[in-house]
Every structure is written in structure tokens, then in C-alpha cells.
Amino acid sequence: MTQTPRSFQEIILRLQAYWAAQGCAILQPYDMEVGAGTFHPATTLRSLGTRAWAAAYVQPSRRPTDGRYGENPNRLQHYYQYQVIIKPSPPDLQALYLGSLEAIGIDMGLHDIRFVEDDWESPTLGAWGLGWEVWCDGMEVSQFTYFQQVGGHDCHPVSGELTYGLERLAMYVLGVDHVMDMPFNDPAAPIPLSYGDIFRQTEEEYSRHNFDAASTENLLQHFEDAEAECRRLLDATPDDPKTAKRIIMVHPAYDQCIKASHLFNLLDARGVISVTERQAYIGRVRTLAKLCADAFVQTAAGGWVPEGAVA
Amino acid sequence: MPDLLLELFSEEIPARMQARAAEDLKRLVTDGLVEAGLTYAGAGAFATPRRLTLTVEGLTAHSPTTREERRGPRTDAPEAAIEGFLRGAGVRRDQLEARADKKGEVFFAVIEKPGRAASDIIADLVPQVIRDFPWPKSMRWGAGSLRWVRPLQSILCVLSSETGSEVVAFDVDGITAGDTTEGHRFMSPGRFSVTSFQDYEAKLKRAHVILSASERAEHIRHEAEQMAFAAGLELVADPGLLAEVAGLVEWPVVLMGTIEDRFLDLPPEVLQTSMKEHQKFFSVRNPKTGRIERFITVANRETADHGATILAGNQKVLSARLSDAAFFWENDLRVAKAGMGDWLDGLANVTFHAKLGSQADRIGRIAALAREIAPMVGADADLAEEAARIAKADLRSEMVGEFPELQGVMGRYYALASGRAPEVADACRDHWKPMGQGDAVPTAPVSLAVALADKIDTLTGFWAIDEKPTGSKDPYALRRAALGVVRMVLENGVRLGLEQPLRASFVHIAVQRAEDCWAYFQAGNPALPDDSVFLSFYSAKDASFDGAGLVTEKLVEGSFFLSTEKGTMFDYPRIQTLIPVRPLNTLASDLLAFFHDRLKVHLRDEGIRHDIIDAALAKPPADDLFLVVARARALAAFLATPDGENLVQGYRRAANILTQAEEKDGVEYRYGADPKFAETDAERALFDALAQAQAAIKPALAAEDFAGAMTQMASLRAPIDAFFEAVQVNADNQIVRRNRLNLLHRIVETCGAVADLSKLEG
Structure with missing residues (x-):
């Protein structure tokens, strides 16, 4: 059987190698603050339209309300997700997934792996799918979803999405009880670094920032701006006057949607959004996500074909 | 006679859907077979996480040949x-x-x-059943268009008889039916073929799959009880969890683990909820102390280390979960012991509904209402108010934030920790009740006062802003709230006129909203525009605002405007949206009618017809639900007797003749029936009987002995029947006629003493 990995980064590297071997494009993280790997345009937008797709990547993710000043053994406001997205979902996706667990040192002969119903829904992305949370010995190690709708569009073909909570999974594989104690690089390296060496201070800083310091006035204004900019970009005529090409600015617009979503999360952490307002804000982000989805399917990457052309 | 074996093999089917799906498969396939002209001796359906299986035994091999004659033209x-x-x-x-x-x-x-072969019929039927299968939620996958609960991977369909077995050939979206299946995903990988149901079930067991859900559940229960017993402990029975867990495994292996000592002092509800909701663990209790001391988990496989790794992993996850819970518990206790002030302050920042203010606003109203209701239910007013003020504090606690289902339960612990009286603490837990149809209603007086106030405030609030349930839409669960009030009143025998607390509650809402606005303007926020209706409302009292008096007056009039008709004028959401313009009487009677509807639904389950309730409601006071139901029950029981049935006939006859005469003559015959104008014995006998009955009915009514009153009415049946037999009401002699009509009125009046019989249908 596979050797047990020795560090957080080794687990990431093994996942990268495994999914590369399965034919996925290994992408890099999206360079914006997102709440989950699903927000990466490689998932949200690429799950739309008819074109086949296969990608895997690490995505740093931020959940401002989960900040615990680095004290909680499992909760972080900044953490990593590993994301795999394949369209159309292959018939052996479950087996491929189980292979990835073996690749990171989970011995199928000793552990109890279970697929437990969990319907996934992202109200901010106007997306939902059916699938499971995957349990290893009672611990949720991944989310496994067949996308049914994204941005209000039916997915056809359907994408299979796998999301691994990397810290939690790694802590389990490495036998670590507190995330900050987890070896980030090889413990035998000349300069061994723990997760805490890298992130304890930032967790403190961001926890203070998210809960108490971020300017709510600015955040509210930025939210309005992002929303307006997203709409403005999508309202622009598809035909670029300078190049005379058809250029729909979906990704720049979607960046603004991502921004709005993160700003909302920060406002939520600051505790200035009431229960009723919450729904309204979520609805506003969802509207942007839908507009972006509508626009994406009008582009080549979204499967759009000029009239008269052959696909 | 061949047997059919059908297996639909898929990725993991949600546990909660399995039993129903197996039944649906059986029903749809057997119905289809019968409709196509086949018969069968028996059928059985099974489900595991990865398969739905159907066996149909003793199937006819062909459908019969049918002959139809049609008549044509000449x-x-x-x-x-x-x-x-x-x-x-x-x-x-x-x-x-x-x-x-x-x-x-x-x-x-x-x-x-000609008849068709069973295999042909099945080959047509099964794909149709698969395509139209009634999953509560289904999905597509890959590039296909077929829908199933999760990706459908293979189909096994075999017809077997003494002479051998054959695959029924068909194809659904590229999945071809065959005679092979898979065993346990991890313990017995690989496919194998089967020839019959017996062969299938036996081979599955060898491949580590127990086909029957009840066999898996029974195995789990038995093992778990034995393990607990061997440790001197007992399993906390949880049939719902047992059924779910049996749907998560094909090869159940029961393991018992320990809970670290440092968590054993957590409230048992916390341990149980955390273990059940997050981990699907069973709780194991020490029967001597009642403490939860261990857990039982069910794995889906055997391992070389006899489950040691699996158990260690589960224990670790549990420790992390319980560390969270213990952390919440300790933090919460600190706030509770300091009097819960932080939580109560925090509730001011939680919006209950944009138009109805914050949770703190709502608590203020409930506290005032609970005080008023307290004497009606025998509760101490101070305790009821105190309980109402802290009953929702635990919503701000960390524990309830994590486990919303522990709301109330935690409230009770925290109230006790804060030094509140036990009645107050119990009210924190019980004022949420009843949560649903099966849930018990609170019975302790303080809990009852707060529970009633809570639900009434919810109802009046949403009534005031016109957010009533429509059709199937009831987002604020107002029907449940009203039914809760009905049940609390009936099951506790609470005597109260509902209208009074309803009116009081509407006034509380209006006063609070008005004061809120007033404070807003007084604080120098945007000046009132000149054309504001709001201004004219307030100009009645210059600078000072007499909240309660003036608002109540306006509310009764129906002129409680707090907004302009031009729409949005203030950038202050609470004011923009406040427009309860209907008069208080209308609001209250409309809401009371809603209670009456709920009452009818509730009593329908008891077998009491809605028209019987209408008959009872027609007798004031209609807002004393306990009394209404007492009348309705007495009437229902009475109507079930031959006397009752006949008396109603007599009543109707009397009422019809009377109404016709009154319409014809343009006068009302109400008073002055006098025995001295009676001409026949039957007439005189009726006079006597009515006098006797009325004399007996009066004290019975005063004692609210409606059954007794109806028994008295029953004695009128014979004299009334005899009267109609012997007497022509519309006599030629006008004096005699008038006297008889007045006598009919006495029948109508007497028979209607408990309920208005004219409301009865039929």
C-alpha cells in the first residue's frame, strides 16, 4: 500500500499528481478572495454549456465568520479546498475519488468510507446539485456533487464536482489534533514549518479585522460598486468597437460578482446584516451570478457557436 | 410459473428514501404486470444503499389471448x-x-x-417504470438524460423457472439489462451472475450484503443492546436513527466507543444531539445515573484490526465535536450566570421581521401579554413576565447557534444557572411547544401563559401587516401557531375569551411601533414632511406623546397610518412599512375566524363535522374555545342518538313553518304563547313538556352541562312529534294560529339553547 504522507504539502502534491494522472488540467488558485473552490470560474462558469472540461486545483478560501484567532483546533477564516471538476461526470467517478484517498495514504482495508446524502446548494450562485458528503470513520472528508443547475441554468452535460477540505483531511491522515500543529513541509526538512508557523498570526489579524475592524461603511459602498460594475460590464455591447471582435466581458464581470459575495461575507462577520437583509443581499449576489451565467453561455467557452458555423 | 428478479443498482441512495422506493418499485411493476394481463402469486421488495430489488413469484408465462368483436356498417x-x-x-x-x-x-x-410472453411485457414495462419513477428528488448525470436518484449503474433482470433462467432483454439510456450484480463495495469487489432470487440473496450474503433492511436493523439493534448490556449499560432506543443507519450500510458492524470523562458532565441532551445529528451515533446510558457514558457507531465493513482504526477515528471526531460543545457550554454558562444580559441586549440586534421590529421588541410585547394572560391560566403574573423576558435568550447562546434543535432545552439550563425560579426555567424550555401535531402542549401555568402569549403575538403581528397564510403558503407557520393555541386551550381546559388578549396584543404592537417612530423623530432624524399623514396623527399631542391612549383610539377607528399614501418617504424602514389601517375590530374578528378554522380542522380528526362546530360557534361567546368545543361535543353526541336525529327533524319543521309564516305575515312570532289558547291535548302536552324542559335546561346551561341540557331536549321529541301529528298550525282562527306560531318559536328557542341547529346541514 501507499506510504503515509508526512506533511500537509505532501498531501496536496499527491492529490495534484493523482488527478493529473487521471487527465485533469491542474490549474492554479483563482487570484481573488472566494468563499469556496466552487467560486473559481473554472467551476462556476465552466460547468455551464456543452463543452467537455476536466480541471483540478487548490483554492484558498475565506469564511470571515469562521475566524477563531487561530485558537480553535479545526476552524479557520482562511483555509484550503481541493477542487476537482469533470464534465461530463465520468461513470466511474466514485471509484476515481476512492483512488485519490488511497493515493494520500488512506488504507481502504482499515477505514470505513461512506457516502452520506447531502444535497448541495449555493444560494449565492443560484446553483444546486445532488450527491453526498463522504465520511471516513465518521468524519466528513469531502463533498461529492453532481451539478444540476448553476446560475439558474440546467447543467447539460452534468459536471461531477469533488471538494476536499484539505486541513481537516490532512489532520486526519497525519494524526494531528490541532491544525496549527500540523507539519506544513517535511518535518525532517532543514527548516521545518508547521501550519501555525505560517498562519497563526494571520488568523489572529484577520479575526480581529473581520469581526471588529473592517470599515462597514466602505464594505457597503464596495458592495454597491461591485454590483454596479458587474451589471455595467455585462450591459456593454458584445461587439468591441476597437477590435471589431465579439468580446463579452464575462470573466471581468464575474470577478465583480465574486467581490460582492466576499464583501457580503465580511459584512456578515461584522454583524451588521439582519436576518431579513441577509436574504436580500444573497439575492443580489445571485442575480449577478445568473447574469454572468447567461452571458457565459453566449461565449465560445460556454459553447456558443456563431450562426452558420459548424460546432 | 416463472419468477422475476429485478435489481436496479446505483450509486448510494439516500437512507431516508430507500423504504419508500422499494415499495414504489413493487407497486409500479406489479400493477403494470397485472394491467398487461399477467397474474402472480407474491412479490417482495428490498433496498440497500446501492440497490432496489424486486422479486415477483409465480408469474404467468403469457398473458391470455383476447377476442373482441366490433359491429360495423351494413x-x-x-x-x-x-x-x-x-x-x-x-x-x-x-x-x-x-x-x-x-x-x-x-x-x-x-x-x-394474441397473448404476450411475460418477458416481452417486462421488457416494455420496466424501462417505463424506471423513467417515471417517483423519487422525491432525482438527478441527471454525465451526458445522458435519464433521471434517477443518483447515477444508475446496472440493471439485473432475470426470469427463472424449473427449466432455467433467462435475462429479460431491454435497454434504458444505454444501460443493458443483464444477470450480474456487485456485492459489497470494499469487502467483495467484482461482479457475479445469478439465476434466481434465492441464488441472488445467498450470493449477496456471501458477498457481504444483507439484502433486507429490517434484517440489518434487527442485527444492529441486537448487537448494540448486547454490547451495552455487557458493559452494564443500556442503549437509548432511537427507532428513527436505527432505520437511517440501516440504510447507510450493506454489512453492518456494530462498535462501541467511550466518551472522554471531561465531556460526561455536559447535559445529556447536548451529548445525544451532537452524537446523533453529526455522527449518527447511538447513545449508551448508565441506568443508575441516567448519564450518557458511551456511544455506538455502525461501520459498513469488517477489518483486519476488528474495527480498531474505525473506532479510533470516530472517537477522535466525536472528541472534536464535543470540545466545541463543551466550549460553547462553558462560555454560555458564564453569560447565564451573569444574568444573561449579553444575550438579551443582543436580541435587540436580531430582526424578527422588518415590519415587526427586533426580537427584543417582540419579547417586550410577549412579556406584557403574558402578564395579562397569567391570571386566566392560574399563573403568577410576575413569574410569567419574567419568564417571557428571558425565554428566547438562549437563541443568542453559542450552543443553540450550533444546535438550533436545542433551543428551549438550553434555555432551561441557562435560566437555572442564572438563578431563576424552576417555573421560569421550565417556561424557557416549554414555551416553544407544541412544535407539531404529535408534540405535547405545556401544562404548567407559567409555561402556558408564555406559550400562549408567544403564539398570539406571532399571529397578531403577521395579521397586522397582512401576511396571512394563503393556500399552501404559510411561511411563518401561522397555522401551526393557531393550532397550538387551540390545543393548549382545549387540552388544559383553559377558560378565556380569546378576543381580549387578541385585542390587547394588536394594541401592544401598534403602541410599540408608534413609540419607536416617535422616538425616531424626537431624536432629530428627518423632519416630518408637511403632507405626512403621520404628522396629523401626532400633531394631536404637541411634543409629548401619549402612546397607549392615542394609538389605541386610532387603532379602534382604523386610522392608524404611519406612512404616507405616496409610498416611501422616510429612509427609515420601520416607518415606511407600517400601515396597519384596518380597524381593531376587523383585525380581531378576522383573526378569530382563523382560529375557528383551525378548530374545525382539529375537531375533524375527532370526527366532529364542521357544521356542528358552526352550530356551536353561533352561540356567544364564540371566542371561548373550550366552551365552543363543549357545546360541539355535546351536540355531536346527541346527534348520534335516534332522539337527537328526530328532534332536529322536529326543530326544522317548526323553524320552517315559523319562518314561512313570519315572511308571509311580515311579523315576528316570538312571545306570548299561552296554554289557555291550546285546543288539543297534544298542544297542551307540548306546553307542559316545554315548560318542564326549559326549567331543567336553564340550570344545566348555567352549569355548562350541555349534555344534560340536550338530554332534556330529547324529552321533547315525543311531544313535538305528537303535536305535528295532531295539530294544524295554520288554523283558521287567527288567535289559535298566532298562539301556535308563538309555540313553535318556543320549540326553536328551546332546542337552540346549546347550539344553533339551523346551521346543521342535511
């Missing part, structure tokens, strides 16, 4: 008519028979449909 009919008949019947000219008929010679077509 033999001398125009050619076109005969051609049309041939097309319609699907036969050739030479297949027609000419037969003599009354009208001459007529063509007959004899259509013979």
Missing part, C-alpha cells in the same frame, strides 16, 4: 364507410363476417389479440 353501406371501418378496426376485408341483424345484414370484425 353490408350494403357505401364503400367509403366500409373502408373506414376496416381502418378503425385494423382488419382486412376478408376477415369481416357478415351476420344477419334486425336491420339487415351487417359486417362484424373479430379482432383477436
